[in-house]
Amino acid sequence: MNDRVVNGIGDKDQKEGANGAKPLLRLILPSDGDLYESSLSFMEGCGLNVVRPRARRYTAVIPSLPGVEVLFQRTADITQKVEEGSAELGLTGLDRLLEYRTDENQVVPLIEDLRFGRCEFVLAVPESWLDVTSVADLADLALEFRQDGKQLRIANKYPRLLQRYLFAKGINFFTLVPASGTLEAAPTAGYADLIADLTATGTTLRENGLKTLDEGTVLVSQACLIGNPDLLAASPVGLQLARSIVELMEANLRAEPYYRLTANVRGSSAQEVSALVLSRPDLAGLRGPTVARVYNVEEQDWYSVSLLIKKDKLLEAVDHLRSCGAIDIAASQVSYLFDEHSHAYQNLFERKV
Secondary structure, eight states, X not given: OOHHHHTTOOHHHHHXXXXXXXXXXXEXXXXXXXXXXXXXXXXXXXXXXXXOSSTTOSEEEOTTSTTEEEEEEOHHHHHHHHHHTSOSEEEEEHHHHHHHOSOTTTSEEEESOOSXXXXXXXXXXXXXXXXXXXXXXXXXXXXXXHHTTOOOEEEESOHHHHHHHHHHTTOOOOEEEEOSSOOTTHHHHXXXXXXXXXXXXXXXXXXXXXXXXXXXXXXXXXXXXXXXHHHHXXXXXXXXHHHHHHXXXXXXXXXXXXXXXXXXXXXXXXXXXXXXXXXXXXXXXSSOOEEEEEOOSSOOOEEEEEEEEEGGGHHHHHHHHHHTTOEEEEEEEOSOOOOSSOHHHHXXXXXXX
């Protein structure tokens, strides 16, 4: 079977989208690993629900954004596909972007932190190396190996990232051992002295007799949105679709920690009510409270108070409103919180468009 078709970007797919019409914008999502389900959940939370007709199908649509086609690719291939122009946008790990990108102008991070898929690319050595606890110790050990006519062997999956890091730390004598499978067994198996691998909790490393080094974090990574500026600049309609995606993602991320509180407070004036709420500035909302007159036939001295508050301050803010005489207190989670402009889109626009 033609591999290009299996990967979901065959010749026919280049011409026609999932619904038979030529797509105006293509977005690549991971088809494997931990990022697959997380990406779909994130998209849904942003109001960009992805509809995939069949599990084995490599194309999908976003009904709320006609003209956008979603492609599913291996996470390791997404950076290359966006860079070569097979899609305008892609969602992948920051580690994959930095390792596989060959042209910094051709594929750029639009939103570097989507707040999921977090992991660390770390150096880990056998626990039996009692005298090696830091990167400085590793540098000394590499020199000792060199003086004995040997090379420190490091099993890893990201040679470009690791090599740059080691050189920056003054470690110049080593051999990188490429590995595609499980790395934790490399020192025990004898084909490497230590490893550099991704970890979310460090549990697997510890269970295999390995320890991370002080200052041995090569990179803190997470899911990110990447784009091809040249490809986006070539299509005004596609660019507007990209803006919709970026705006919704940014607004959803910005809104995540916030709740909107509304309550009714009795007072002689809006100024009096606002002063009561502002007596605790830390609980008075993102920009302060909004106070508006409540029009009631029987009682004319009620005011509606509305404010944005972070989740970790929610109950404290409720108690503060109660101390101001508030009743009918309601809380609702904010889905979107738009800034004065989309920072990601503005950066892209200024860069290429």
